[in-house]
Amino acid sequence: MTATTASCILAKLAATGDAYAKGQPGARESLIALSRELIANLELSSEFLQRSFWAEPAMCASIRLAVDLDIFGLLREAGAEGVLPDVLAEKVGMQASLLKRLMRHLVAMHVLELADGKLRANSLSNGLAMQDYQRSIMFCFDVSRPSLNSFPSYFKEMKYQEPALSKIDGPFNKAFGSPLPFFDWLNANPPNLQHFASFMACYRDGKPNWFESGFYPVQERLIAGFDPSIGEALVVDVGGGRGHDMVMFAARYHDHPGNIILQDQDVVIGEIESKDAQPFTAIAHDFYKPQPVMGARAYSLHSILHDWDDDHAAKILENLKPALKPGYSRVLLNEIVVSEDEPALAATAMDMMILGHLNVCERTEAHWRTIIEGVGLRVINIYRYPGSAESLIEAELAL
Ligand SMILES: C[S@@+](CC[C@H](N)C(=O)[O-])C[C@H]1O[C@@H](n2cnc3c(N)ncnc32)[C@H](O)[C@@H]1O
Known part of the structure; x- marks a missing residue:
């Protein structure tokens, strides 16, 4: 580490800070990446060890324990007034001295605040309380x-x-x-x-959505040219979880034509509350079976194929193909496209998660093209957005 390197990063931080103040997309994410780079340049190996191997695991363990006792919920309820550690300890049934030690660490890690001897929630802990x-x-x-x-x-x-x-x-x-x-x-x-x-x-929370303006041009690519005589669905969200993407999509394009369909496993669909009040129709569907909704304008698969090895990913796409109307239906793969040269933390972190859980990997552009073209689809375009680890790969039936 040299003072010159640190000054260089600080200069970049200042310039990016200006971009952030002007609301430039991606500036917030760049500020975080630069701040991490600055710490990596300043931190001694001994400090790295202390932070990564003791402080952060202890923070995570204390937060997990706080979930069991609803500590963040109680602090949120207390609001700006805060709570004395003794009072909080009594409420949750923990020895006061133990609570003070664990919460003190969360204060040091900026997860909570301490003022006038009282513990106080902050925007991070209030988020974690949800x-x-x-x-x-x-x-x-x-x-x-x-x-x-x-x-x-x-x-x-x-x-x-x-x-x-x-x-x-x-x-x-x-x-x-x-x-x-x-x-x-x-x-x-x-x-x-x-x-x-x-x-x-x-x-997904707070990350740019593929349908945001400046990311994928929904109006031009999906809404314009929508033809209900081909199929009534505008978008089918395949493996869409409980519908968080489609709720936001419908809110953004509230006068959209056609229907929005959400598909996922039985148990996930069963979890959706007040189905009639949702802006989508929820259907239990196994994506290893033929797609039942024919001729939709778009089939969106958000973080689906990355969960599976190449053979399974190809099978999922094969099961979509009979439903696709040539030259009309688009397959939208909202996925990480890993950069070989400049790997981003969000991309590598997800790569580690799926290696750990599923034995699979995040893919480069060349890898994606091999899978997509291998099943007889064609990549029309790849849309990227500043600060987003995910891209939108738009594909269709190859003619
Ligand atoms: C990584 S999550 C992505 C969820 C959502 N698309 C998103 O981006 O937030 C994968 C989803 O695939 C669903 N899934 C897994 N196997 C499935 C199957 N055979 N058929 C349909 N959905 C499945 C899971 O329930 C889960 O909601």
């Missing part, structure tokens, strides 16, 4: 973390080879001693699938 975040914390701590922790022993056993993509047993199976593939295990072990659905909703 039900989807509470469930996501359970998913990340209870399921993801053991899977990632098993990398050293799993890969030692594998003689440091990448697992064959079609192989079922991976780090997740080693961690849980289960022969079941990840999604089957989630299904068989409630409420883990629900926790996972919450995790997906949180993963």
Whole structure:
């Protein structure tokens, strides 16, 4: 580390700060990346070890414990007034001295605030208090973390080879001693699938959506030219979870023509509240079976194919093909396209998650093209958006 490097990063931070103040898309994400770069340049190895291997695991463990006791919810209720640690300890049934130590660490990690001896929520902890975040914390701590922790022993056993993509047993199976593939295990072990659905909703939270202006031109590419005589659906969200994408899509294009269809597994569809009040029609559908909604303008698959190896990804696309109207229906793959030269943290972090859970990988552009073209589709265009790890690959039947 040199003072020159630090000054150089600081100059970039200042310029990006101006862009952020002007509301430029991607500026916030660049500020975070530059801040991380600055820390990496300044931090000593001993400080890195302390932060990454003690402070952050202890923070995650304390947050997981806080979920069990609804500590963030109680602090949110207390508002700006805050709560004395003794009072909070009594409410949640924890020894006051223990609570003070754990919460002090969360204050040091900027997860909570401390003022006049009282613990106070901040915008981060209030976010974490929301039900989807509470469930996501359970998913990340209870399921993801053991899977990632098993990398050293799993890969030692594998003689440091990448697992064959079609192989079922991976780090997740080693961690849980289960022969079941990840999604089957989630299904068989409630409420883990629900926790996972919450995790997906949180993963999306605040990130640019593919249908935002400047990302994918929905008006020009989907709405213009929509023809109900070909098919009544404007968009079918295949494996769309509980519909978070489609709720936002419908809000943005509230006078859109045609129907919006949401498809997912039975149990996920069953979780959707007040189905009649939703802007979509929810249907349980297994994407390994032929697509039942014919001739839609678009079939959106958001973070679906990245969960599967190449053979399974191809099967999912094959099952869409008979429903596609040539020259009209578009397949929209909203996926990470990994840069070989400048890997972004959001892309590599997701690559590690899916390696840990599913034994699969995030794909480069060349890899995507091989799969898409291999099933007789054609890439029309790849749309990117500043600050977004995900791109929108638009494809159609190859003629
Ligand atoms: C990574 S999540 C993506 C969810 C959503 N598209 C999003 O981007 O937030 C994968 C989704 O695929 C669903 N899924 C897994 N296997 C499926 C199957 N055979 N048929 C339909 N959906 C499936 C899961 O329930 C989950 O909602």
